[in-house]
Every structure is written in structure tokens, then in C-alpha cells.
Amino acid sequence: MKIAVGMFKHETNTFSPVRTAWQDFGPGGPLFGAAAYETFRHSGLSIAGLLEQAEAMGGEVFIPIAARALPSAPVSRDAFERISDALCEAATRCDVMMLDLHGAMVAEHYDDGEGEMLQRIRAAAPNLPLALALDSHANITPRIAANCTVMVGYRTYPHLDMVETGRMAGRLLRETLAGRLKPVTAVRRCPILANMLRMVTSEQPMAQVIAAAAAAERDGMPCVTVFTGFPLSDTADTGLTVVATADGDIEKAEAVAQRIVDLAWSLREQFSTDFEPLGDALKRAATITGGPVLLADISDNCHSGGTQDSMDVIEKALDQGLTGILAGPIVDPEAVATMIAAGVGATVTLAVGGKSAIPALRTPLRPMRLTGVVKHIAEGRFTVEGPVFTGMRVNLGRVVVLDTGPLVLVVSEDRVEALDPQQFRLFGLEPTRFRYIVLKSKVQYRPSFMPLAKAAIDCNGAGVASMDLAAFDWKKLARPIYPLDRSNT
Ligand SMILES: [Zn+2]
Structure with missing residues (x-):
């Protein structure tokens, strides 16, 4: 069995002037194979947890590409195409794939970077089991969920559980391959453009929302992630989403996701803040x-x-x-x-x-x-x-x-x-x-x-x-959204 473990991480601030080209992914460009393994196997990133799980499955593990850039302007067309091509090519010569992505990647020519890339991977290898580890600041699109087998996001901000997130994504995929899990995933959007200072998971309102997701997992849901989204990205999909994975029961997944979205919405005022000058x-x-x-x-x-x-x-x-x-x-x-x-x-x-x-x-x-x-x-x-x-x-x-x-x-x-x-x-x-x-x-x-x-x-x-989000000139954001359209939501 061949297992491809890759990374393509970018959190795109569509207002940022900082360039995001091929050479900005890692020192001098992305890493491959042994160099990527040596750098990331024992790193604090999700890819370390994915690699651990891939190795536990036995078989041959390889890293086709590991690309990670600091948050910055939309990814250049050249970088997006080359990194996507490397992952699509790997998809055609492996039996299982695991990816460490940020979510919230905008390319110069696609607003839904991850969705576009994952759809290409699915087209190249239609039945490939595919696990995703994501940042909780991901702006999740239905296309992302539709083109993977399982997806897991961080549960902490500050992010203290990156490796554990990779581990969990790998474990869920292994359960699926063993026939013990039939993952079905629901994505529910909540029209909140949250202030990042209010996304801290040890404080309210997030502590309450995260606790509700954890309670659903204790009640038997394989995975429930609250994605607070990355607000500094002017796309139609920017905002808070809840992604719930059930075992074979899509109605249950949808009900759980909706229940947590309703809770987040009821706390919407706490997700924004007035600034002290x-x-x-x-x-x-x-x-x-x-x-x-x-x-x-x-x-x-x-x-x-x-x-x-x-x-x-x-x-x-x-x-x-x-x-x-x-x-x-x-x-x-x-x-x-x-x-x-x-x-x-x-x-x-x-x-x-x-x-x-x-x-x-x-x-x-x-x-x-x-x-x-x-x-x-x-x-x-x-x-x-x-x-x-x-x-x-x-x-x-x-x-x-x-x-x-x-x-x-x-x-x-x-x-x-x-x-x-x-x-x-x-x-x-x-x-x-x-x-x-x-x-x-x-x-x-x-x-x-x-x-x-x-x-x-x-x-x-x-x-x-x-985080003075009202000060930006929004063009693509789906409206109405709280708190920008406070009176209409
Ligand atoms: Zn993050």
C-alpha cells in the first residue's frame, strides 16, 4: 500500500500586499521527499500527526510535496498550479492520501483554492481515501467537504493541538478503511464575521461553542469541528462554519451542525468587539x-x-x-x-x-x-x-x-x-x-x-x-453578515 502525505498551507489575507509566489512556500520553495520528511516528521504541525498515522498503517509512505507560506496576498497562479499538479500526480500513484491544509487559501485565479485543488484530486483519483487536517481559521466551502473522505480542524486557539488534529484525521481515515466507520459530513454556515480576538477557545463565546462540539463527540459523533473562519479574506465563503461528521447518518450530521450553528448565532454579539482607541x-x-x-x-x-x-x-x-x-x-x-x-x-x-x-x-x-x-x-x-x-x-x-x-x-x-x-x-x-x-x-x-x-x-x-473589519472595502463577502450588517441579520 502506498500512502501519500502532503502539505499545502496558506491563509490568504486578500487585503495584504505581501507576495505569495513559489519561493515563498518554505525557505526557497516547497520541500519534497526526504527533505520534507526530515523537516516535518517531528514538527509541531498537523503533518507530523498524519505521518505518524500513515506509518502505523504500514506500507510505503511518501511526501510528494510540502508547501507552507506565511499568511499573505493571494497565491500566485504559478505556485498554485505547480503545487496542485504535484498533489494530483501523487493521487494517481497512491492508495491513500492525507493532506495538511490551512483552508482559507485564495489563489490569483480561484477564490476557493482548496476546493478547486481537491476537486482536481478527486477527478484524478475518484475513489481515493483522502483525509484532511485543517486550521480552525479555515473558510470552509461545500466543495472542500464534498471532495474528501474525512476532515478535522483544530480545537484550540492559540493552536496547541496541531499534531493531535493530524492524528485524529489519520485515525478516522484508518477506521473508514477498516470498515468500522462510514463518514458522512454536513457543512453549515453561520453568517458571522468574527473578530479573531473573540476566537480564543479558552474564553467566551468560543469556550461554550467548542464545549457543545465536544459534547456531540462524546455522544458518538466521530468528529465535529467549529471553524471560526479567517475574516481578512474577501470571498463569498468567508465566515464561521460548523462541520459535523456522523457514522452513516447524514440527517444526524446535519442536525448536530445546525444545533451548534444556532448556538454560535445566539452568541453573535460576543463574537465582535468594540475597539479601545x-x-x-x-x-x-x-x-x-x-x-x-x-x-x-x-x-x-x-x-x-x-x-x-x-x-x-x-x-x-x-x-x-x-x-x-x-x-x-x-x-x-x-x-x-x-x-x-x-x-x-x-x-x-x-x-x-x-x-x-x-x-x-x-x-x-x-x-x-x-x-x-x-x-x-x-x-x-x-x-x-x-x-x-x-x-x-x-x-x-x-x-x-x-x-x-x-x-x-x-x-x-x-x-x-x-x-x-x-x-x-x-x-x-x-x-x-x-x-x-x-x-x-x-x-x-x-x-x-x-x-x-x-x-x-x-x-x-x-x-x-x-480587526476593525468595518474599515475594509468588502466586495465579495456574502451579505448580510454579522456584525457588518448588524441591522439586517
Ligand atoms: Zn489559525
């Missing part, structure tokens, strides 16, 4: 004694498509007179080059950050003019040890630390979400010695950084990952 958030930060106080720069989170060069939160924090600020990494290859040319110990004055052109933003980002001392120059390579994306290899390119007095800023050539304090410690900066830490992240920083901190404050600055 940035100035007020920073004033509140200033009243907290002790530290560090984490200032979560939620609107410029690169794991939601952010360019990671917005200086808005940093600039306003300095304007308010805050000192003892550690911030970064800010992505600015030009500033990195200038400071490396000046050398460690040099005093420099330069424009930092705010250089990305973002047509979707009504007010453009602005660079900040800073004067400071170049403290440190390094290569920014490390492996994530924190509980989210454990084992992920990070390459920030060249990194420079600039000290302006009130602000110590890490400037890099490439992006990473704040998942691990190594992004400071590697460069001689101990985060606990600072009063404030500006982190480019929405929620996933919490498991690694909260244990070090006194408090955390959400800062809604300028950026393409903003």
Missing part, C-alpha cells in the same frame, strides 16, 4: 505598575498577512512618553543594510519601517525617523521552542538592534510572529528587563510571552491585519 489602550498601559506589559500590535500580525513594518503602536507609545520599550522585529531590509554598514557602536539617524505600500489601507503606513546606537548585528535563525509551531525553523535574515534610549528596536529582513522570546534573547535582549514589549501578534504570543509578563493589552494600530 489606541491612545486609550496606551494610557491604560501607563497606569500598570511593574512589568513587562505586553502591547500586542494585533493589526500588524504577520501570521494574519501583516507586513510587520507598521510603526504606529511604537510611535504613539513614544508620543505618550512611555520608556523602557522593547519592540520588534520590524521588517525593513533597507534599514538593516544601512545600520550594518554603520557598524556596531555607531550612532545613526534613519527612517525605519512603514515602507510597505498597502492599497487596502485608507491611511498609508509611515516610516519613523529614529536616532540611536547600533547595539548588535546577527543572523536571525532559530527553532521555535514555544508551544505554538514548536520546531518551526525561523529565518529572520540579518537582524540589527537599535537603541534610541526609550526604545530598543529589533529590525530584521524577514517576518515572524511573536511565538518565542528567542526573537529577543538571541540578540542579547532579556525581555523581562523591559517595562513594555511591543509584539507583532494577535493571540498566538500568549503561551510563550504571558508567563513572563505582568499584563497584556490589545493595541489596534494601523495595519492590514486589523
